[in-house]
Amino acid sequence: MAFSDAHGRRLKAAIVRWVIYGATLLTVAVLFGILGYILCNGVPNLTPELFAWEYTTDNVSLMPAFINTILIAALALTIAVPLGIGAAIYLVEYARRGNRFVMVVRAAAETLQGIPSIIYGLFGLLFFVTALGWRLSLMAGAFTLAIMVLPVIMRTTEEALLAVPNAYREASFGLGAGRLRTVFCCVLPTAIPGIVGGVILALGRCVGEVAALLYTAGSVAEVPNFLQQGFAAFFQPTRTLATHLYVLASEGLHTQETFATAVVLLILVITLNLGANFFAKKLGVKREDG
Amino acid sequence: MAKLEYHSEQKASPKMSVKDLNLYYKDFQALKSVNLDFPAHQVTALIGPSGCGKSTLLKCLNRMNDLVAGCQITGTVFLDGQDAYKEVNVNDLRRRVGMVFQQPNPFPMSIYDNIAFGPRTHGIKSRSDLDVIVEQSLRSAALWDELKDRLKKNALSLSGGQQQRLCIARALAVKPEVLLMDESTAALDPISTAKIEELVGELKDSYTIIMVTHNMLQARRVSDRTAFFLLGEMVEMGPTEILFSRPREKRTASYVSGEFG
Ligand SMILES: Nc1ncnc2c1ncn2[C@@H]1O[C@H](COP(=O)(O)OP(=O)(O)OP(=O)(O)O)[C@@H](O)[C@H]1O
Ligand SMILES: [Mg+2]
Numbered sequence: 001m002a003f004s005d006a007h008g009r010r011l012k013a014a015i016v017r018w019v020i021y022g023a024t025l026l027t028v029a030v031l032f033g034i035l036g037y038i039l040c041n042g043v044p045n046l047t048p049e050l051f052a053w054e055y056t057t058d059n060v061s062l063m064p065a066f067i068n069t070i071l072i073a074a075l076a077l078t079i080a081v082p083l084g085i086g087a088a089i090y091l092v093e094y095a096r097r098g099n100r101f102v103m104v105v106r107a108a109a110e111t112l113q114g115i116p117s118i119i120y121g122l123f124g125l126l127f128f129v130t131a132l133g134w135r136l137s138l139m140a141g142a143f144t145l146a147i148m149v150l151p152v153i154m155r156t157t158e159e160a161l162l163a164v165p166n167a168y169r170e171a172s173f174g175l176g177a178g179r180l181r182t183v184f185c186c187v188l189p190t191a192i193p194g195i196v197g198g199v200i201l202a203l204g205r206c207v208g209e210v211a212a213l214l215y216t217a218g219s220v221a222e223v224p225n226f227l228q229q230g231f232a233a234f235f236q237p238t239r240t241l242a243t244h245l246y247v248l249a250s251e252g253l254h255t256q257e258t259f260a261t262a263v264v265l266l267i268l269v270i271t272l273n274l275g276a277n278f279f280a281k282k283l284g285v286k287r288e289d290g
Numbered sequence: 291m292a293k294l295e296y297h298s299e300q301k302a303s304p305k306m307s308v309k310d311l312n313l314y315y316k317d318f319q320a321l322k323s324v325n326l327d328f329p330a331h332q333v334t335a336l337i338g339p340s341g342c343g344k345s346t347l348l349k350c351l352n353r354m355n356d357l358v359a360g361c362q363i364t365g366t367v368f369l370d371g372q373d374a375y376k377e378v379n380v381n382d383l384r385r386r387v388g389m390v391f392q393q394p395n396p397f398p399m400s401i402y403d404n405i406a407f408g409p410r411t412h413g414i415k416s417r418s419d420l421d422v423i424v425e426q427s428l429r430s431a432a433l434w435d436e437l438k439d440r441l442k443k444n445a446l447s448l449s450g451g452q453q454q455r456l457c458i459a460r461a462l463a464v465k466p467e468v469l470l471m472d473e474s475t476a477a478l479d480p481i482s483t484a485k486i487e488e489l490v491g492e493l494k495d496s497y498t499i500i501m502v503t504h505n506m507l508q509a510r511r512v513s514d515r516t517a518f519f520l521l522g523e524m525v526e527m528g529p530t531e532i533l534f535s536r537p538r539e540k541r542t543a544s545y546v547s548g549e550f551g
Binding site (some may be wrong): 021096097098165167169171172173174175176177178185186189236272 | 296341352354357359382384385388389391393395396397398399407408410411413457460461464
């Protein structure tokens with residue numbers, strides 16, 4: 001009786017173990033399958049023409065889209081990061097626990113995080129593009145993206161701040177530091193890795209977004225000419241790399257170039273992630289005055 | 291009238307004192323009209339069973355209770371005769387009344403930055419001044435020889451005992467007048483504990499020390515005066531030797547003889 005029990009349990013454990021192995025294997029296989037497929041098809045097609053400064057229908061250069069992607073992501077994050085982190089700091093460090101307002105903001109952010117990006121696109125179209133008269137533009141796209149990633153940044157920063165042990169805050173207050181110094185010199189540096197994680201997530205969404213941008217940023221494959229137009233260039237329509245990929249793929253005329261573009265997008269995302277992580281390490285180990 | 295008595299009883303005026311202190315966490319009364327003096331340059335131990343309000347009283351002395359939602363206080367806390375809640379800026383109070391916690395809580399930064407955190411908070415920026423303070427503080431906490439070559443290392447890489455002494459050094463770095471220690475040896479091994487007890491003996495020449503401890507032997511070893519608490523009340527206060535050998539109150543007697551608690 002006892003023997004058969006132990007036997008059955010061992011069998012169950014073995015089954016569970018194999019299911020877990022199987023799931024892991026499958027996940028890894030799918031991941032590497034996709035990566036390998038894109039790389040195999042894309043890398044041989046990485047031709048110099050793809051990186052020409054000017055886009056033409058013949059060379060389908062990704063360069064303008066590449067630059068636009070960086071511009072629009074940088075602009076979106078410039079808006080969303082300070083706002084998101086600021087809001088999270090307020091919610092965690094300043095607002096009183098159990099405050100009604102805090103709960104409403106938190107619930108709203110959670111809901112907004114789950115909304116499909118096309119809804120943000122629609123909002124951007126109605127508000128920035130039409131109501132504010134920004135037309136399809138870099139600015140309208142960046143603001144739409146900023147609104148889209150704001151809840152992501154806010155929520156992850158909140159989690160990161162909540163994960164900072166209270167003992168650090170007590171130690172800081174106990175030394176006579178005010179709330180401002182406690183937050184900026186003690187809590188934030190400790191939370192930086194988590195916050196950067198959120199920013200990376202947001203960055204990834206900005207770089208990979210198409211739906212929200214089609215109706216707000218447009219799909220003109222040109223870099224806004226800041227040199228000639230100055231500030232007005234912000235209101236030129238732009239096409240990002242992801243949009244570019246979408247357009248190429250849906251046209252179906254340049255399959256090889258499409259894969260090559262996908263490789264570039266992939267490398268861009270990986271580089272940005274690595275860069276952000278490196279930056280996080282530097283910031284996290286805080287050393288005032290060297 | 292009451293004030294007169296209090297002065298005649300205590301010849302030198304105390305460094306800190308507490309008058310008719312009541313403290314409520316929401317509806318729960320954690321301290322019941324506590325009256326207590328803490329003479330300068332003495333070690334005062336607070337003893338009593340768990341939950342009797344020792345930590346709560348300690349946190350009133352540097353207003354860490356301000357951070358607890360729903361915590362309300364009546365009565366007065368004096369520091370050098372000034373009302374700590376009305377006449378002293380709270381950040382100033384916490385600089386003058388430093389605190390060492392039960393669990394070592396160094397910041398996740400270098401040893402140097404940990405100690406420099408307080409002085410920097412209070413406006414000391416010059417590197418050479420900070421260097422001097424860091425060395426002095428580490429020396430006072432008997433850590434300098436152990437750590438002088440590792441100032442750039444992360445404080446979290448130290449042992450528990452070293453971390454706690456680092457926290458003492460960090461508290462000393464802002465040149466406090468009073469040092470509050472809440473069971474600061476409870477998480478440490480006997481050797482680290484002995485080092486910290488020895489340290490307390492040395493520090494009392496320069497500081498007024500108030501410590502919470504569960505260890506009655508420790509209270510006897512290091513303190514000059516002891517106060518016994520029970521259920522939020524201060525039952526008895528006196529010179530340590532007398533409180534342990536000839537307590538006035540029966541409740542004190544049964545606690546110090548180990549009958550309960
Ligand atoms: N933040 C709080 N909110 C509500 N009640 C609290 C809070 N902190 C402490 N208390 C209550 O106040 C009483 C005294 O707590 P305190 O921490 O001062 O006890 P203590 O004497 O330090 O005990 P210990 O020896 O276990 O540390 C306890 O009954 C505790 O439950
Ligand atoms: Mg306690």
